[in-house]
Amino acid sequence: MVIPSGGGSLRGIVYANCSGSGTYDLASVDPSTGAAGERRTFLIEGDESVAMDCNATVPGGFVKRQMFNRDFTRMAASITVGNDETHIGYVTLQRTMIDLTPLSRGYGGTRPDYVGGVFNPADGRIWFESKTSLGSVDADAGPPSLKMSATDAFGSSLGDFRSLFWFSPDGKVPQGGFGFSAFSPDGKTQVEYSPSGFTIGPEIGEGTTTVxxxxxxxxxxxxxxxxxxxxxxxxAHQVYLMTVSDDRKRLTQKPLLPESDKTVSDVLPSPDATAMAFVSDGMLYTVPLSGSEEPAQVGDGSSGSLLAWLP
Known part of the structure; x- marks a missing residue:
């Protein structure tokens, strides 16, 4: 089974607005002019659901980005079918749910109970969890491409994943929880928040330093x-630019915003690493990473989930 994709291309800063009725609305804005760009809507109906609450402040847009495929034409979702089986698939812009996991056959065995569908940023497959393992499926090839993988292949446990599941940017490290970790683009550095400091290392739990x-x-x-x-x-009134030393034993910190009582709910770096976008009290702003300029408002109406900054 081959399932075609389609749609145009979003540009600029892409963010999500969601409603309790199950409508997931993606909007875009040109950061240089503030002009509104293309909008896309995904509608969830009936027994369909998604793994992450788009309106929630945590996790941030970096994690929620993995709800969608590379060109934002599909949104990962689950659906209850048959005899209370939970399947994984995706919702199209045409508001159609495509089921990518086959219905169980016969009396024996365990009914599928799959959760947490996300698009892996490296391989493009939709990954999910069962009660005992991780699975993935090619959204273009459909159910015949479904594969189940032992969790120890990732050096990970499913214990923390069932409520929320996502991947590091290189697609190699599955994560559970609300995304209080950050991964460098080269995959060599992971930083994790802790009440006692920052844990820094190639992978948390291996050769790490607490700073x-x-x-x-x-x-x-x-x-x-x-x-x-x-x-x-x-x-959350301030955003800091943190720099990791070459030996991963020191952090330097620079505030990027003027003092304010406004609350920041999400942040996003620019593709050229010179600026950041952020959401504060429902307004969208940009500011240079030099921290020497006043933030510029470029849009409004954002729910606080910044998904991508596209050229």
């Missing part, structure tokens, strides 16, 4: 292989 920062914050996204954006813990 106390002058201001604890939630790692959000790496700007390049050494620097990452970090959202102030607690009130």
């Amino acid at each position: 106390s920062g002058p201001e604890l914050c939630w790692p959000k996204q790496f700007v390049d292989d050494k620097r990452f954006l970090c959202l102030q813990a607690g009130g």
Whole structure:
């Protein structure tokens, strides 16, 4: 079975607005002019559901980006079919649910109970979890391409994954929880937030160092292989640019925003690593990473989930 894809291309900053009725609306804005761009809508109906709450402040847009395929024409979803089987597939822009997992046959065996469908950023397959293993399926090839993998192939346990499941940017490390980790684009550095400091290493739990920062914050996204954006813990009134030393034993920290009582809900680095976009009190702003300029408002109406900054 071959399932065609289609659609145009989004440009600029792509963000998500969602409603309780199951409508997932993607919008885009040109950061240089503030002009609104293309919008796309995915509608969830009946027994269909998605793995992540788009309106929630955490996880951020970096994690929620994996709800969608590379060109934002498909959204991963699950559906209850048959005798209470939970299947994984995707919703199209034409509001059609494509089921990618086969219905169980016969009396014996265990009914499928798949959760957490996300598009792996490296291989493009939809990955999900069962109660005992990880699975993946090629969205173009359909059910015949479904594969199940032992979790130890990733050096991981399913214990924390069932509520929320996503991947590191290189597609190699499955993650569970609300995304308080950041991974460098080259896949060599992972930083994890902790009340006692920042854990830094090639992988958490292996050759790591705990570093106390002058201001604890939630790692959000790496700007390049050494620097990452970090959202102030607690009130989230500030965003910091953090730089990891070559030996991974020190962090330097620079605030990027003027003092304010406004709350920042999500951040996103620009493709050229010179600026960031952020959402504050429902408004979309950009600011240079130099921290020397006043933030510029470029849009409004964002729910706080910044998915991508496209050229």
